[in-house]
Amino acid sequence: MKTYQELVANNSDPEFVISAIEDYQGSNLYHWALEGEAYSEWKNTTITLYQKILYKVTGEAIPDKISPNHKCASNFFDIFNTQEVQYLLGNGVTFNNSGLKKKLGTKTKKFDDQLVDIAKKALIAGVAYGFFNLDHVDVFSAKEFVPFYDEETGALRAGIRFWQIRKDMPLRATLYEEDGITEIIRKNGTTSVYVPKRPYKFKTKHTEVDGTEFYDGANYPSFPIVPLWGNKKRQSQLIGLKQSIDCYDLIKSGCANDLDEASMIYWTLENCGGMDDIDLAEFKERLMTLKAAVVDGDGGARAEAHTLDVPYAGREAYLNRLENDMYRDAQALNVNSIASGNVTATAIRAAYQRLDDKCDEFEYCLNQFIQGILTLIGVDDDPTYKRNRLANETEETTMVIAAAQYLDDETILKHLPFLSPDEIPFILKNKEKEEIDRVVDKPVNNNGGDDNVGGQLD
DSSP states (O other): OOOHHHHHHTTTOHHHHHHHHHHHTTSHHHHHHHHHHHHHTTOOHHHHSOOOEEEOTTOOEEEOOSSOOOOOOOOHHHHHHHHHHHHHHTTOEEOSSTTHHHHHOOSSSOHHHHHHHHHHHHHHHSEEEEEEOSSSEEEEETTSEEEEEOTTTOOEEEEEEEEOSSTTSOEEEEEEETTEEEEEEEETTEEEEEEEEEOSEEEEEEETTTEEEEEEEEOOSSOSEEEEESSTTOSOTTTTTHHHHHHHHHHHHHHHHHHHHHTSOEEEEESOTTOOHHHHHHHHHHHHHHSOOOOOOTTSOEEEEEOOOOOOHHHHHHHHHHHHHHHHHTTOOOGGGSSSSOOOHHHHHHHTHHHHHHHHHHHHHHHHHHHHHHHHTTOOOOOEEOOOOOOOHHHHHHHHHHTGGGSOHHHHHHHOTTOOTTHHHHHHHHHHHHHHHHHHTSOBOTTSSBTTSOOOOO
16 A cells, blocks of 8 residues: 555656555555455455356366255344444443533434444454544545555554445546645546645635635645444454355255255156157156146056255254354354353353453544544543443342442442433433422421421511
8 A cells, every 4th residue: 555655755646546546456455344344234355246156078167057056144244243332332422521422423414323333344444444524524435545654653643435336437636645635537548636635624615606615715724534443453353254154055055955956756667768868858748837747557568756854953053153163263252152941140240241352442543543533622521431231230230229328329329231322411400309399398397497407486
């Protein structure tokens, strides 16, 4: 991939921008972004492209277009990613400054929603990018954004977002630099500047004579696009899991093919050596259409139907083994392990241990991303998360109540398993209001005491 220094050396030339896009499309990062998105959308490439092969006596390989070729794609990759994102971000992110979220998002692009979106894309491809666009965060996936990293510091200093509807349609690209944005277009083999460089924050005026013009603008203190890495290895979550997913799909599909073939009846004909392939085809067609055929008896021709029983126990056992191994390798939670019976809170915590370890690492990456966004708007705060964990609510609530005398109201509410972080400020506010109303409305006697306290009345 091209570097930031190469971009500067070429003066951000439009032709260089197009060449950087083409170079990026040949990179491993772009390949894994496409592959990861396909598996996330239940379009597992290995099983989708799988073709059964027949070999002639000469050794020539030809596609098998006769026997069943079921292609059963599994959804493990999306299940693992969705579980990790929703477990960590299902309750949103919380800041010490309660009004900070309004600065980070709008009604249509809420910060919590955008954070879930970028987190999912980061796990799929290994990285995704958040562009702080005046009052909200826009999300760019790795399949549509070309990064330019500094050769010396490794920091992200510039980038290109590109899109093209079809190969025969124009290629559009937006070059993001520290000092502004440039729109570029490639059409009919010609590359040109579509919209000249403008600042990130700008004001416009419109007149009938001059049209729309930029008359004032400003940029951010640093590059306003921040990368979110999916893990510390900085690689797609699909790496390492792809082989197991493909193996599962091929075994499952192969079992379906064998069951389909075994469901067919095949016939053996005795004393019919004079029949050729055409005669056999006519015999089978007659059976399929009329459901009957005439054969000679008394030692003459005889037809007998046969079926096959497919061994499946070994395949089923291995599919279960593969599934368990994938949950272990992906550090995911298999809910079947805690779905039966009245499981204790200790058993639930133990089942979540691997997922907690993985989310601890991802939380580190999320904190770096959020701090990068907060730096752009000049705010200092620390994000916190409440994990969306299944719980034995009765047992955990009992534990909190038992310790309530040693805790303040806010701590108690934070530890109750059935409350979300967003509910706690409203509950505390309502409790405070109820307390004030109770004191104000409390009857007072003429001696300044409560009305249930004895005293001499005037």
